[in-house]
Amino acid sequence: xxxxxxxxxxxxxxxxxxxxxxxxxxxxxxxxxxxxxxxxxxxxxxxxxxxxxxxxxxxxxxxxxxxxxxxxxxxxxxxxxxxxxxxxxxxxxxxxxxxxxxxxxxxxxxxxxxxxxxxxxxxxxxxxxxxxxxxxxxxxxxxxxxxxxxxxxxxxxxxxxxxxxxxxxxxxxxxxxxxxxxxxxxxxxxxxxxxxxxxxxxxxxxxxxxxxxxxxxxxxxxxxxxxxxxxxxxxxxxxxxxxxxxxxxxxxxxxxxxxxxxxxxxxxxxxxxxxxxxxxxxxxxxxxxxxxxxxxxxxxxxxxxxxxxxxxxxxxxxxxxxxxxxxxxxxxxxxxxxxxxxxxxxxxxxxxxxxxxxxxxxxxxxxxxxxxxxxxxxxxxxxxxxxxxxxxxxxxxxxxxxxxxxxxxxxxxxxxxxxxxxxxxxxxxxxxxxxxxxxxxxxxxxxxxxxxxxxxxxxxxxxxxxxxxxxxxxxxxxxxxxxxxxxxxxxxxxxxxxxxxxxxxxxxxxxxxxxxxxxxxxxxxxxxxxxxxxxxxxxxxxxxxxxxxxxxxxxxxxxxxxxxxxx
Amino acid sequence: xxxxxxxxxxxxxxxxxxxxxxxxxxxxxxxxxxxxxxxxxxxxxxxxxxxxxxxxxxxxxxxxxxxxxxxxxxxxxxxxxxxxxxxxxxxxxxxxxxx
Numbered sequence: 001x002x003x004x005x006x007x008x009x010x011x012x013x014x015x016x017x018x019x020x021x022x023x024x025x026x027x028x029x030x031x032x033x034x035x036x037x038x039x040x041x042x043x044x045x046x047x048x049x050x051x052x053x054x055x056x057x058x059x060x061x062x063x064x065x066x067x068x069x070x071x072x073x074x075x076x077x078x079x080x081x082x083x084x085x086x087x088x089x090x091x092x093x094x095x096x097x098x099x100x101x102x103x104x105x106x107x108x109x110x111x112x113x114x115x116x117x118x119x120x121x122x123x124x125x126x127x128x129x130x131x132x133x134x135x136x137x138x139x140x141x142x143x144x145x146x147x148x149x150x151x152x153x154x155x156x157x158x159x160x161x162x163x164x165x166x167x168x169x170x171x172x173x174x175x176x177x178x179x180x181x182x183x184x185x186x187x188x189x190x191x192x193x194x195x196x197x198x199x200x201x202x203x204x205x206x207x208x209x210x211x212x213x214x215x216x217x218x219x220x221x222x223x224x225x226x227x228x229x230x231x232x233x234x235x236x237x238x239x240x241x242x243x244x245x246x247x248x249x250x251x252x253x254x255x256x257x258x259x260x261x262x263x264x265x266x267x268x269x270x271x272x273x274x275x276x277x278x279x280x281x282x283x284x285x286x287x288x289x290x291x292x293x294x295x296x297x298x299x300x301x302x303x304x305x306x307x308x309x310x311x312x313x314x315x316x317x318x319x320x321x322x323x324x325x326x327x328x329x330x331x332x333x334x335x336x337x338x339x340x341x342x343x344x345x346x347x348x349x350x351x352x353x354x355x356x357x358x359x360x361x362x363x364x365x366x367x368x369x370x371x372x373x374x375x376x377x378x379x380x381x382x383x384x385x386x387x388x389x390x391x392x393x394x395x396x397x398x399x400x401x402x403x404x405x406x407x408x409x410x411x412x413x414x415x416x417x418x419x420x421x422x423x424x425x426x427x428x429x430x431x432x433x434x435x436x437x438x439x440x441x442x443x444x445x446x447x448x449x450x451x452x453x454x455x456x457x458x459x460x461x462x463x464x465x466x467x468x469x470x471x472x473x474x475x476x477x478x479x480x481x482x483x484x485x486x487x488x489x490x491x492x493x494x495x496x497x498x499x500x501x502x503x504x505x506x507x508x509x510x511x512x513x514x515x516x517x518x519x520x521x522x523x524x525x526x527x528x529x530x531x532x533x534x535x536x537x538x539x540x541x542x543x544x545x546x547x548x549x550x551x552x553x554x555x556x557x558x559x560x561x562x563x564x565x566x567x
Numbered sequence: 568x569x570x571x572x573x574x575x576x577x578x579x580x581x582x583x584x585x586x587x588x589x590x591x592x593x594x595x596x597x598x599x600x601x602x603x604x605x606x607x608x609x610x611x612x613x614x615x616x617x618x619x620x621x622x623x624x625x626x627x628x629x630x631x632x633x634x635x636x637x638x639x640x641x642x643x644x645x646x647x648x649x650x651x652x653x654x655x656x657x658x659x660x661x662x663x664x665x666x
Contacts (some may be wrong), residue, residue, distance in 0.1 A: 066622075071603070074621035078595045085591045089584045089631045093640075208624060211613040222613035240618040242603065249602050255596075277650065280640060284633045291626050298622040469579070554577050556649050560631045 006378030007146045010122045014184050014382045015161055018177045018389070022165030025172045028417050033170030033425055034401055040272040048175045051182035051390035053080075053286070054293060055131070056138025057187060059387035063357030063366075067301035070231075070239040073464040074101045076300075078554040079455075081287065081294050082253070083260020085274045085462075087285035091261055092270040094470045096279035101271060102398075103462060104406040110469040112413055112487045112546050113477040120483050123404045123461040128395040128402075129436065131263075131454040135392040136242055145330050145364065146381035151457025155440040158389060166393045166400075167426050175272060181386035186292060188383020190366040192376050194298050196303045199370060206299035218306075227302055230309050235348030239305070251281075251519030258525050259455025262463035265394040268401070276556035302360045308371050312355060313346045321342075322367035328440040332358035332365075334557055389460045396436065400429035453495055456517070460524025462486035469534060473550040475532065478539040481532025483532025491524035576647045583639050587632055594620070594628040 021506075027033040040048070058080070066073030098106055104124055108117025136155050143154020165173040190206075197209030200218055214223050227239045235245055262265065269286075270279045311321070317335060327333045334356045335344060346355040364384070369379045404425035409416060416424070461484045468475040498505065498517045515523060541547075603617030611619060622645060644650040 071618050074599055074625075078599050078625050081629050082591065082595045085629050085632055089587060089636055155620055158592050211611070212617070213613065224613050224615075224618070231569070240607070246600060250596060253595065253600065277641070277644070280633075280637050284630075284637055287630050287633055295623055295626050352654075399595055459594075484609050531591060551573065556644060 001279070001374060003374045003377045004148065006375045007089050007381045008028040008380050010375075010382035011385065012083075014180075014386060017180050018161060021176045021180060022173045022291055025169045025176050027168070027170040027172045028426070030405075030422050031075065032172045034271075036170075036172040036175045036403065038272060039274055042273055042278045043281035043285050044175070044179055045269060045273050045282040047182045047279075047289055048178035049266065049282065050289035051178040051185065051386070052394040053266055053391070054182075054185065054387055055391035056384065056388035058293065058297075059384050060141070060360050060363050061137055062363075063297045063300040063304065064296050064362030066223075067362050068359055069240050069303040070237065072244045072249055073301065075249050075256060077294055077298060079253045079256025080260055080482050081290060082416070083257040084283060084287040084290065086261040086288070090467050090470070091267060092283050093149060093276045093556065094278045094553045095267060096270050096273065096465070096558060097270070097276050097351060098549070101268070101405055102401045103267055103466070104402055104409070107412065107465060107480070107552070108406065110546065110549060111465075111475075111477040111480045112543065113481065114480050114514065116484075117406055117410060118482055120462070120465075121224075121406045123457065123484065123488055124402045125399055127263065127438075127454045127458045128265060128398045128459075129432075130457070131265075132392050132395040132399075132432075132436040133439035134454075135395070136436050139392075141330075141360065142364075142384045145332075145472060146378070150321045152441050152455050154202040156438050158392070158440075159437040160166050160269065162389055162396065163430065164391050165340075166396050166433070167429050170400075170429075171268075171272060171397055172424065173392075174397055177393065179340060179389045182289060183388070184386040185383040186388070188379045189293055189296060189327070191365075191379055192370070192372055193300050193303075194564070195372050195376060196307075196366070196370045197299065200303055200306070201506070205380055206222070210299040210302040216311075218456070223302060223306060227306050234309070234346065234531075237348065241293055245325040245514055248516050248518055248519055249516055251515045251522045253519075255459050255519050255521035258456050258463045259457075259521055262458035262461070262466070263454070264398045264402075264458075264462065265391075267466075268398060269394070272335035298301050300363065300366060304366045305368065307366075308357070308362075309346065311369060312344045314343055316343055319342055320367075321371075323365055326368075327365055330540055332361050349551075359380075361518045381492045392436065393487035396429050396432045399432040402424050403428040436490075453499075454518075456491045456495060456521030456524060457488060459521035460528055464525055464528040464532060468529070470553060472549070473547050474536065474541055476536050476539055476542045477535030479532040479534075482535040483528040486531045487524045488527030491521050494520045494524075512521075528544070572635065576649070579643055580640070582613070583636065583643065587636055591629070592630055596627045600624045 031037055062076055065076060076559050095106060100106060104117050104120035107120035134156060136358055139158035140151040142156040143149055143157060144151045147154070153439065193206040194204050196202050197206040200214055201209040201212040202215050203209040203212045203224060208222055212223060214220055214226060219226065231237060231239045240247065270282065273279050273282050307544055317337065324333065328335070336354050338352070338354050339345070344355050347353050364380060367380060404421055408424050409421050418420065464487065465480050465484050468480065495517045512523070599621040604621060605619055606617035607615040609616040615648070641650065
């Protein structure tokens, strides 16, 4: 069977599964719609969190980014997993104890202010929108390559599916589809990795395989040593050494970590478990499920880089395998025969180099490059779609709850009934899907670049405000709002300046302290903290009832005021 | 729970968190970034140690850290009898884990 037929089969089966789950788990109340009824088991929530978290960028782009960055690519790996340590230790248990539906609800109640609530609503919506566009675009790329429909049709199909289960089931539908999506995406990611690892090194575990010796057909010797040697010879630099400045890698890693911990769509997943203990446990499960993919990604990066260089370098253009021309058509690979010898020169020097390879190729085309069976190639498409759709759904829910609960119910129209609130939530998610689809078809930039944007903003706005709200009971309204606004404003301005206004100035000599726009969120976080703490010093302490909220969220399972629950 | 107890529980909680965050910083920013070049002189199999810490070891470390945290907090909750209010609505299998 052809790759395309297999792809249709996998995509139809997986989409059928998601729709089936959506019909089975319809939401009847706002409680269902916002937090899936609050009774999700830690293991289930861990799996859903992992799917929620691992986006099109993690699935499609990350291994490719690492294979071009070498050791420096570790900032994605450490940043996107290390953030879970912060989430588990500093946020999840306390926010679960607080027990409201949304992040703006925590900010609004803890800082006893509508303007804080509205600032948080604004940040949540901007961050989620930026991030959701990347998912839609990722879905579009997969559709256009594997099903050979154009990107617009692909995005519309993706929108329709997400729309169906998110509008019908809210958090409840999303939770259970995410569990299914996790299974699909991890299977789709691991199968080609195991195959390739076996083929190249004889070791079925990719995490060990990329530190093993190559099989005799590949020339023997340690894989990474070979990679280092060939990369250096072709002028790409040694793969296992750092190339970016240490402070930039440091700041990017930190920005991704703080951003991970501050992303509202991840935080709200912890509101769905029954207790504080369960919140801690599900953070542990989530990180295990994420780590399976994240420790495999650098192995795929190394395998595919060796494979790519073996296949293309100095080879006849006319003798390229069929995947080369299929990917040329999507313009993810481009060959420009500069010296006219009919051979491909793939080298580090841009004057001589004749091959441009988009990083997304490393995962999407990897099974084809390694000549794996057709069904494995097709599996990758289903997995990438699962990754994109699961994250998109979680983000759309944040946008929807921010509007229906925090904006309508808590600010504009406090008297609406639960039924009306639920209707607003569904209308909001509908509108959000449409806007996200528009940006998916007319994307503002690369998938991963756009997502990096969202992290900086989440890091500079939410993370410090929530952590201070829990760990510093003296923190007051004025400090938190001022901190969030300066942190968000500074980070947004820096990124917009270097990415959109003057991209030609974006290099180490113009950057502040040598920090690239990807890492500036860390500085934004620090600015937020400094502004918040200094404004707080000169303004009044928060009222007594707010300090009681803080005392309460610090204790699992007990209320300080009122009756102690009997044991 | 009395105010005094609540305060000492919180202080113990913060101590656990701070200790674990030091380890978190050391394995990621320390071994994975600042000390990576130095660690590269050691090898495990085909990996240089600094490279391995950056792309593999730190992630395994994070998983272990969260599980150490879960254990220590369970112990602390038990010590302050904060786990009892919750075991009422959790499943029997959860109770077995506690003992």
